[in-house]
Amino acid sequence: MPGLFDFFSYKGLHLRNRIMMSSMCQYQAENKDGNPTDWHFVHYTSRAIGGIGLIFLEMTNIELRGRISDQCLTFHSKDQVPHYKRIVDECHKYGSKIGIQLAHAGRKSVIDGNDIVGPGDDPFSEDSPIPRALEIEEIKEIIGKYGTSASLAVQAGFDTIEIHGAHGYLLHQFMSPASNHRNDQYGSYHVFPVEVIREIRSNIPKDMPLILRISAVEYGKNGYDFNHMLNFIPYFLEAGVDMLDVSTGGNDPVRPKVYPAYQTRYAQEIKEKFNIPVISVGRLENPDVAESIIRDGRADLVAIGRGLLREPYWAKEAAVKLNQEVKLPGVYDLGFSV
Template sequence: MTAKLFEPLVIRGVELRNRIWVSPMCQYACLDHDGMPHDWHLVNAGTYAAGGAGLVMMEATGVSPEARITSECAGLWNDAQRDRWARVVDFVHSQGAAAGIQLAHSGRKGSDYRGFTAEAGKTKPESEGGWTTVAPSAVACVGMDVPVELDRAGLDKVVDDFGAAARRAVEAGFDLIEIHAAHGYLLHQFLSPLSNRRTDEYGGSLENRARLLLEIVDRVREVVPESMPLFVRFSGTDWVAEGGWTPEETARVCSWAVDRGADFFDISSGGLVRDIFISVSPGYQVPLTELVREQGRVQAAAVGKITTPAQAEAILQEGRADAVFLGRELTRDPHFALRAAKELGVEIDYVPLPFRAATWA
């Protein structure tokens, strides 16, 4: 039996050398508050690429200043940021990995304090570098300020900002783009009835709640090459008993997104509602990916509590996902892919020369 983890995957014009992918993880490292990636981003992404990952997905990257989660988050709303990202992309490519970028808008969860700090989860006031947030409806996230409901001009700006950021991503040399529609951020806020109370064409029915996302898929597809894959990350469920976003709705919107030019889906969960219990166990989100693949008839990756090569391989061998995204486990072991090849008995030709004395080489 061959290891599916190490089977290349071709999506449009991009071949990914394996199916062990770096989940987009916020770094909160732009300490000048200008959205500019710097040496931390180069070293962090480069470490994963040298460690054998097939795809290195950059963190949630704001398509405008107000799209960031925190003032320390990275951005792609100007050419200077594009040029800094190009340096990161070039090194990732030099190690044989593909480089992706997750384009994002935080919506009502923006203007937060820096992640992993005591203040996180509260709105930072403008006097400290925060901003007024926007959302589908004037409904606050618990613990944060009430956002401003987006009007027609605001909706158009969001679509334009995603398009402009996608164009810069192409210019920076990224291999693929992921649209962030998960974890309670703006596009997820539109999708879920819990946060979308609109009565116009962007609220109510599933078709209406998905409208903004699909408009963004259209715009991004217009500005990127035909050969460039387009991913979308969804939260597969809000983890509430009634009235929230569901796996079945996720599958339907995935199929609509494919019709508009999306190629691949990254299925996570939660993030919209705070203070709820989620039973987190090994591979707890894999069933969501499985359902979305089957009902939406799409390709999708699993993410969440995937921690061993054997577990990751079993998910693929059982046909439950087409690839795996790893976050915390890759943070603990950036060389996970090299170790996985050793444990699964797979010979690979991309172990960096300085690493070949290691026991897994």
């Protein structure tokens, strides 16, 4: 079996290793239009210099109304392409591939005065704003905006796209019986995400992998179990998804007990059942843990989040521990010499 530092290729995506930087909100965007700033340029480029195979931009929203906060990114206009292309080109310069995670916060937006929307009028928590139920025509418009953002991402040079269908954001809200009580066609839990997948797939190259992040299980009241999600995966694959990024929870304030690889078993079962590439995430920053997940065939990529907030050169640190060779640009390797 391959290891953490072996190449990974799927369709047109070719990675120098199997380490993925997980999407993590930075809350540093220009609040007028959601553009990335110098913060993002430095943040993502430094991880490319650090040797990461696949870098994912943070949750990037398809419209201004879809942001969690007014410091969150959006990608909805052609005028924004140069802002993103600058980051993409610089990450490519240092050998990393880079993806963008497209999303809509739905009822989890906390922007004062925002038109907060969702499948219905159920708030995320007792302290959250009450959303407005989307009309069918509005849902169709949002689906089209996913396609627009995907097309813009292609123009900016991104190597892959991930649809955020987890952690309680809009797609996840439609997938869950805890938040979707509609009586129309969008009351069928898979319909909205399937239409979004098809729209994005039609706006990106055939050889560009399309990734879907899912919450395999929920933890709160009326939350779904793993079988609920397993039932929908065939629909997602038929619509055009190539890989699944497997997380859990987020549609309720209830949180699970967290420990290294606590979500990996869900990724492994999906990989075995559907014979597709999967990404595992969830406290995987211990190099021995990350390596074992790949070596054991439990996932194809490991996504590192907080570990890469603490250490931009996590890949080099892991390589040293695992007796692997990773060459950093410039004089950075001197910092790891004995």
